[in-house]
Amino acid sequence: MNQADARELMRSVLRPIAPEADIDTVGAHETLQEALDLDSIDFLEFVTGLAAATGREIPESDYAQLSTVEGCVGYLTSP
Known part of the structure; x- marks a missing residue:
């Protein structure tokens, strides 16, 4: 998955949780x-949605990595 795909996945998972959310307005290091x-x-729900969409198990110890846009994109694009 590349960075653009990761951002689009984040958007699609967030849409039902926070319909008004726009990750493009969130700073890279802002939670x-x-x-x-x-x-x-x-x-x-966001983390669970990412796990379901990617087929990856996301352990609770990794949740902090998903707290920012930059961290989430990095996590999703890592092998």
Whole structure:
């Protein structure tokens, strides 16, 4: 998966959770929860959605890596 695909996947997973969310307005190091006003349940749904969409198991220890756009893109594009 390349960076553009990762961003599009993030958009598609976020759409049902936060329809008004626009990841393009979020700074690379800004947390998704703060920038998009996601609560902890929303963030868990986001992570679960990413796992389902990619077929990857995402351990709880990796959740912090998914807290920013840059971290999420890096995580999704890693082998």
